Amino acid sequence: MTEARSGSGAALEVDLAAKRFGDRLTLGAIRFSLSPGERVALLGPSGTGKSTLLAIAAGTDRDIEGHVARGAGRLAMVFQEPRLLPWRSLTDNIALIPGAGGPERARAALVEVGLGAEADAWPQKVSLGQQRRAALARALAVRPGLVLMDEPLVSLDAENASAMRALIRRVLDETGAAALIATHDRAEALALADRVLVLGGRPAVLVADRRSPLDRTARTEASTVEAAVAPFFSGLESGVLSDA
Amino acid sequence: MHPLQAIHHQMADSRASRPGSRWRGGSEVAPGPSLPPILRRALWPIASLAGLIAVWWIAALIADAPVLPGPPEVLEAARREMAGDYFFHLGATVARVAAAFALAMSLGAAIGIALGMHRGADRYFSGWLTFFLNLPALVTIILCYVWLGLSEVAAITAVAINKIPNVAATLREGARALSRDLAEMAALYGLERGARLRHIVLPQLAPFFAVAARNGLALVWKIVLVVELLGRSNGVGYMLHLHFQLFDVATILAYAFGFILVVQAIELLILEPWERYATRWRR
Secondary structure, three states: OEEEEOOOOOOEEEEEEEEEEOOEEEEOOEEEEEOOOOEEEEEOOOOOOHHHHHHHHHOOOOOOEEEEEEOOOEEEEEOOOOOOOOOOOHHHHHHOOOOOOHHHHHHHHHHHOOOHHHOOOOHHHOOHHHHHHHHHHHHHHOOEEEEEEEOOOOOOOHHHHHHHHHHHHHHHHHHOOEEEEEEOOHHHHHHHOOEEEEEEOOOEEEEEEEEOOOOOOHHHOHHHHHHHHHHHHOOOOOOOOOOO | OOHHHHHHHHHHHHHHOOOOHHHHOOOOOOOOOOOOHHHHHHHHHHHHHHHHHHHHHHHHHHHOOOOOOOHHHHHHHHHHHHHOOHHHHHHHHHHHHHHHHHHHHHHHHHHHHHHHHOHHHHHHHHHHHHHHHHOOHHHHHHHHHHHHOOOHHHHHHHHHHHHHHHHHHHHHHHHHOOOHHHHHHHHHOOOOHHHHHHHHHHHHHHHHHHHHHHHHHHHHHHHHHHHHHHHOOOOHHHHHHHHHHOOOHHHHHHHHHHHHHHHHHHHHHHHHHHHHHHOOOOO
């Protein structure tokens, strides 16, 4: 594969011919790009290869046929598991990241996600929702040009998920970062993204690339999002999103 | 205990319990919440030790022979030796233990981590590791004295060579178990080499260092005595040899107990507090 700075000014350009694990072809030809500040959901049932595609976009998986380019600016990622260092306090988890700006900025970032009181706690002594928020704070503390998020709301209860959704929208508004958000939940895709890529089939390819009808204000309303789901996804073959 | 068993024991243990609770064995049963924690922790070991001394004392009274002296005779011998060179010899041995321990821990850890991280190297050198793990301590000691002469360098080298394979085997397990998720996170966020080592690799290896250190101390000090017995003219091992020739069991025990106290003090005052500190983040 080749990897380069994007020449076109895009935040991310993926031009994948194939991704194999051994003999098995997991991802087929996939091509898309993100403009600066654009928020794109990557939707598909579990096991389609969303995480693999995120790893390819992040450059942690370079064993591919094709190439990936990222725009100027830092890269950050919110992993499905928070991947905090259990032996460092929440503040230190952020402060030790290059470009995060040290302990003071780290504390401010934690206050931002509502973890001011937990700033000195060990990650294992706070809830999963709180760990997720700390991981989000870490990602945004580096003032990234592009954030990759892998199922940022999975296994959170409804209340926590809705609070986290609002938080993600707010911090993306503030930093202006482009975001690629993997999810298996249609409503979540429409609640967060300007555009939705649908991944499906075997090997997985993009079966749809649609712009959301909801603007950034409209999608903050849960009922508006609910009402938009059915018409937006109509025409997509059933089964592609079977567990969505 | 085999080092690997020790790791599993240790890992299972520390995962299951609150930080440090494994050292507070029996604190639930011990009476009096008014006792300071350090005393409560020491209660059971003290009771257990008192029992052992009682058994020894009774056996000595029954035997009533110079080859099995009781506690008073040993205390008397210790007092006599302390007026002489007791602390000089104890110090010489402690210095050798410290040097050999430091050498074995640093070299063994470097080798073990390298083997754990590079599968090719591990495949090639694991035969070597097995060879050195099974090489009898006495053979290493004799060969070192033959090849390097009856010197301090030979003595410390011999002890270190005995200990390095154990440390390497333990740390190899640790390095194999390093989290790929965290390594990936560190790479993505661009952490420097030094920061990765300090914040990501070493904290994951800390329990393995603790096991290697604890097993290491026990092994090193036993081998140091043999090294001293065979080719040094000071130290506890040398004094044991001397009094063995005189059949002076009371003095032999006086030196042995002095050394056990030193090793226990290192365990209680250095290793355990460090381990509690290093695992304080566990839930």
